[in-house]
Amino acid sequence: MAEANLYGGLIGGLLIGLAATLFLLVNGRIAGISGILAGLITSKFTSEWFWRAAFVIGLVCGAAIYAWLRGALPLQHQAGNALLVLAGLLVGLGTRLGSGCTSGHGICGLARRSPRSLAATATFIACGILTVYLTRHLF
């Protein structure tokens, strides 16, 4: 991996925070990506379904605009297909049981001063660190 991208990280982070804040102000909703996606499975084809789909399509379009301006998306490392399927299943299962992911718990939940989100964020970061340690340094 190249050098840390501190400025890009900070600017990107500010934009993410701004998007989450405006989403609460304008739409009255928490910008938790796993929750928005899960609602596409559970909600009927009403306005509820459409704003959720619009957000997901917007996410893809935002990344596509970046790729168009900069030539490519930053996507250097990618796991093998079998590992990607296993990881995807775990991420889907875990974010539903745990009611949120990095955005819902990590960015919005902490901003709401939610002890649940703090506990969830600490848990998924700790388990992520442990998983990387086991897969990179022990096995």
Added chain:
Amino acid sequence: MLPTISSFALGILFGLGLSISEMTDPARVIGFLDIAGRWDPTLICVMGGALAVTLPLFPWIQKRQKSLLGEPLQLPSQTRIDARLIIGAAIFGIGWGLAGLCPGPALANLASASPGIALFVLAMIAGQWLAIRFGSR
């Protein structure tokens, strides 16, 4: 119609943020989680930048009864830290560490048209479906 338009626009802003911060690159995420290797602090800057906006503004917005579009604010009502929350977060953390992808970057990465990313997203939706189907309270 208006909530759909603003949702689309803010999805774009969110996706731009994820790309500019390079959180769409699993190497950045795994680099952050790899504290025993060449640690990459980029994710700290992303969380810090995002929280610098949300931490001061959320309490102020939460005082409102309705959103700017006139909908009631919908906030999570649960407050209990239970086994389900911790086990779910732990399972998510393991998956996150294995591939370096969480839901936002995974969806944004669909723009790369990478078959591996499409597989991850399909598996993630299947995982969510399993949890909703069999794991409901």
